[in-house]
Amino acid sequence: MPHHVPTSGACPLCHFGMDSTSHALFSCRAxxxxxxxxxxWRFLKQVRHMEVLDIAQWMKEKLTRMEFEFFAIRAYAIWSERLKKVHDSDSRNVVANVDWCEPLLRDFQEARKLLTYSRSLEPTNSPKTWIAPPLNHLRLDVDAAYNETSGSFAIGGVVRNDEGQPMLAFGKKITKPQSVLLAELTAIAEGLLLVQDHHLQLNQICSDSLLAVQAVTRPEEDFSYAGTFATDIRRLMCNHNSVTLSHVMRSANKVAHSLASFAISSSSSFVWMPGNFLLWVVNLVILDLDII
Structure with a gap:
């Protein structure tokens, strides 16, 4: 058939039973x-002959909200993979891998939490411009960046003193994380390790990722999907006396963001100290100072 128009109502994958949305998602042998x-599975076995909307309602009553979200995203992944195979000449291993839906679900849940926390904060709680730390204090700003075209992730950060002068700047590509949250947490952790290696004593850490800040500063919240990153960061922070981690707006984190973006296109990681800063970094820092 030149236009691939089906001539039968049978499932094109298992060739057993009449094809329907319910069959395609739950009953098909493939x-x-x-x-x-x-x-x-123990719930689906009881409703295999019901329509899709009825199955969804049944599962919603049996599952917690998080479990139901996982159920829905897995059904979406199965449908997507099935469509690919229906139009392929080789329909073996029909949906052998739908695990890609799990990172997608985590990103959705993170985005929802971020929206919830953002709504709960007053706008004045998160600075919109860079503010120098107190006298004789050091501030670390970190960020993660993502290039949609290349799929590359990178992190960057800068340490500045109370006069706004840069004491250290860094950037590096990182292996593609399972979620954007993990990329932001990696930026915080790597910044802390680098500062420790250069024997600097931090007083402030700032990130424009509200969710990353919450994952570290609110251990009582359910951030299990952040793995051990948040715990490791709290441990690293213990090496600095009274260091704080706080959220700032992107506009107050421009230098760290620029360093992370530069690292994406850089051929190697970099660490700059006073005396070898590139001119564009110095200019960024000068423009970033909150001069009134």
Whole structure:
């Protein structure tokens, strides 16, 4: 058939039973393996002949909200992979890998938490311009950047004193993290390690990722998907007396963001100290000072 118009109502993958959305997502022999190893299978076995909307309602009543979200995103992944195989000449291993849906779900949950926290904060709580630390104090600003075209992630940061002068700047590419949150936490952790290696004593750490700040400063919250990053950062912070981690707006974190963006296109990692800063970094720092 030159236009790939089906001539039968049978499932094009398992060729067993009439094709329908319910069959395609739950009953088809080619997709059952994607459900059998999950907590959802014991419920799906009871509703295999129901329509999709009825199955969704049934599962919503049986599952917690987080479990139902995972169920929905997994169904979406199965549908996406199935469509690819229906139009392929080789339909073996129909949906052998739908694990890519898990990072997608984590990103969705992180975005929702970020929106919730953002709504709960007063605008004045997060500075919109860079503010120098108190006398004889050092401030570390960090950020993570992502290039959508290349799929590359990088982190960057800068340490400045109470006069706004840069004491250290860094940037490096990182292996693609499972989520944007982990990239932001990596920026904080790497910044702390680098400062420690250069024997600098920090007083402030700032990031424009509200969720990353919350993951570290609110251990009582459920940030299990952040892994051990938040715990490691709290441990590293203990090496600095009374250091604080706080959220700032992107406009107050421009230098760190520029360093992370530069690191994406850089051929190697870099660490700059006074005396070898590039001119554009010095200019960025000067323009970033909150001069009234």
């Amino acid at each position: 997709v059952k393996a994607c459900w059998k190893e999950t907590i959802f």
